[in-house]
Amino acid sequence: xxxxxxxxxxxxxxxxxxxxxxxxxxxxxxxxxxxxxxxxxxxxxxxxxxxxxxxxxxxxxxxxxxxxxxxxxxxxxxxxxxxxxxxxxxxxxxxxxxxxxxxxxxxxxxxxxxxxxxxxxxxxxxxxxxxxxxxxxxxxxxxxx
Numbered sequence: 001x002x003x004x005x006x007x008x009x010x011x012x013x014x015x016x017x018x019x020x021x022x023x024x025x026x027x028x029x030x031x032x033x034x035x036x037x038x039x040x041x042x043x044x045x046x047x048x049x050x051x052x053x054x055x056x057x058x059x060x061x062x063x064x065x066x067x068x069x070x071x072x073x074x075x076x077x078x079x080x081x082x083x084x085x086x087x088x089x090x091x092x093x094x095x096x097x098x099x100x101x102x103x104x105x106x107x108x109x110x111x112x113x114x115x116x117x118x119x120x121x122x123x124x125x126x127x128x129x130x131x132x133x134x135x136x137x138x139x140x141x142x143x144x145x
Contacts, residue, residue, distance in 0.1 A: 042121040046112040055079060057100040059087045066100060080118040082108055085136025093134055099127060
């Protein structure tokens, strides 16, 4: 005996199809919306250079993050969040997870966030053994990421 389709089945299938299309569209655009340009978040007129101890390294995308405790002249310790380029780019430049173990002293150069928080876009990092690692940040005035 053949089963007949009701109008309800057809409406339900259309609604599910529409929901799937909307979900796919939102998922596909999320990474693009999350990314930012250098100039939108960081100030090329606020160069930053400091030495501090690594508290954490997050190997994540679209950017890696290095967290560093920096002791100021007043003795106060501030934890800086240092944005790098994508992990695969860091790896191709010679970075390895072992390079940035917790407690490692680093000298970091880059540009501070426009909002004045202890957040920076990292340009270069000097390791205790004298190696200098490029973090992938553009030079001031460049648009490419």
